[in-house]
Amino acid sequence: MQYKTIILELIRQNEPLHDRLRSNRSLLATADRLAAQLKADHETYLNQMVTQEPAASRPAVSQQAFEMAIKEAEEQLTAMTPAEVTVPGAASMSAASGRKTAPGE
Numbered sequence: 001m002q003y004k005t006i007i008l009e010l011i012r013q014n015e016p017l018h019d020r021l022r023s024n025r026s027l028l029a030t031a032d033r034l035a036a037q038l039k040a041d042h043e044t045y046l047n048q049m050v051t052q053e054p055a056a057s058r059p060a061v062s063q064q065a066f067e068m069a070i071k072e073a074e075e076q077l078t079a080m081t082p083a084e085v086t087v088p089g090a091a092s093m094s095a096a097s098g099r100k101t102a103p104g105e
Contacts, residue, residue: 041069
């Protein structure tokens with residue numbers, strides 16, 4: 001799965017954010033950081049959901065976990081402030097402070 005490609009597309013959909021990242025030359029670093037976070041979130045949700053429903057179809061659970069991780073990435077990108085755009089790691093640090101929980105927890 002190409003997490004970085006997905007993140008880059010989400011960034012492109014937010015034109016003001018995309019422009020800020022390009023103008024301060026942090027598009028690639030931000031995309032790398034957010035792609036790593038997307039992958040980690042997907043894996044976290046997947047592991048939690050598999051633990052909760054071990055008999056569930058692995059591909060279906062993986063898809064649901066991926067959709068949850070994408071939604072979270074979209075929300076994070078929408079909420080990014082100019083400071084988070086210019087300070088390396090700020091966005092991932094604020095996201096890392098929240099605990100991921102699967103539905104029903």
